[in-house]
Amino acid sequence: MPIISAPQEFNEDDLYIDLRTVLGTSLFLKCEGFNFSGSIKLKPALAMVEAAELSGALTPGSILVESSSGNLGVALSMIAASKGYRFLCVTDSRCNLSSRRLMEALGADVHIVTEPDPEEGYLGARLAQVRALCAADPRHVWLNQYTNSDNWRAHYRWTAPPIARAFPGLDVLFVGAGTTGTLMGCARWFKERRPDVRVVAVDSVGSVTFGGPPETRMIPGLGAGVRPPILDESYIDEVVLVPETDTVRMCHRLAARGFLFGGSTGTVVAGAASWLEAHDAGRAGTTAVTISPDLGERYLDTVYQTNWVQGIYGSTALSPQDVTEQAVA
Incomplete structure (x- = not known):
């Protein structure tokens, strides 16, 4: 049990x-x-957070920020709530309403991109907003699932x-x-x-x-x-x-x-x-x-x-x- x-x-x-x-x-x-996040994204979310903590990039005063179409955002919302971090998710209008409500219920802030980038679509627009947030406030810590090797390493391990x-x-x-x-x-x-x-x-x-x-x-x-x-x-x-x-x-x-x-x-x-x-x-x-x-x-x-x-x-x-x-x- x-x-x-x-x-x-x-x-x-x-x-x-x-x-x-x-x-x-x-x-x-x-x-x-x-699992309590409802998706496979629990694995990379946990791996990336723990790696950021171990490296010292993520500290008690940090604000986690990530671009997500839904599931990773929910997983990070859950982990952030469990560990006492603030979390801000940048998503877009295709994100399911239930996923957005789950993130908010877990205490996350959700920013919704409504206009796609002309060349790189909604993902490009989301990434641009994440970069702007990090440039505006040094407390923001971007895990960046798109380049983070701990994303794929989580599945290699688990x-x-x-x-x-x-x-x-x-x-x-x-x-x-x-x-x-x-x-x-x-x-x-x-x-x-x-x-x-x-x-x-x-x-x-x-x-x-x-x-x-x-x-x-x-x-x-x-x-x-x-x-x-x-x-x-x-x-x-x-x-x-x-x-x-x-x-x-x-x-x-x-x-x-x-x-x-x-x-x-x-x-x-x-x-x-x-x-x-x-x-x-x-x-x-x-x-x-x-x-x-x-x-x-x-x-x-x-x-x-x-x-x-x-x-x-x-x-x-x-x-x-x-x-x-x-x-x-």
Whole structure:
């Protein structure tokens, strides 16, 4: 029986779902949303804060500041509250309302960027505001998840090894690409220790991370308007790009079987399913794993709201069966 004294001390790390009944092919989904921050971002948030404390950059009078599309902001809000720091999150208008309210409930200040940078989108505008805040007040300490090596090191230490232990015969690992912290941590670990495992990155159409043209993206989590500095493509075997309509459809498909997951999970599962169909059709015995960053409650007003989906992606974004299932829900 776990007994904890700080919220960051708990994280359920050994829950997997076999999605065969949903997809018709075996894919194991590692669930990372079962902790007090509600997402995998607890790991890099804790690693970056502890490293900043150890280096002396973060002191009792410091104000943590970070750019986040939601989940890292919630994780840092929780850790800051636990440790007694002030925290300021710079996000944008795509951040889910529930994530913003969670941050504020935990005592964080939330600044919302409403206009994207002409060339680097919302992320570029958020980063510019963070730099301005740090220049205006020396108490601000920017952890900078986009360049901070403790971002990927957290997953090298805490995400990849449990997967390897649970699946000694692993053939392919699918990892979503946002800041690429999870991707690079897992890819580095497997390339160094289990190079036979194929690492496939899953990204959103419209993201510039792997050189694609920028397009408007409405679902936070994966994708970027600025290429992540910590990305090293030499550790990655393949890249799969997923349109947001496929993300939404996969989320609804999972929910129809009782699994309510977030938008990033819909993206990585859709990408993994398409890869397996193209590369693995009719071949038995392949062991495949992907990672679910969070659960679905924070997406009830967007991904799981039929009016929002059809307003953004059009009336054909959901099949009649998807709409019927959502109406019943």
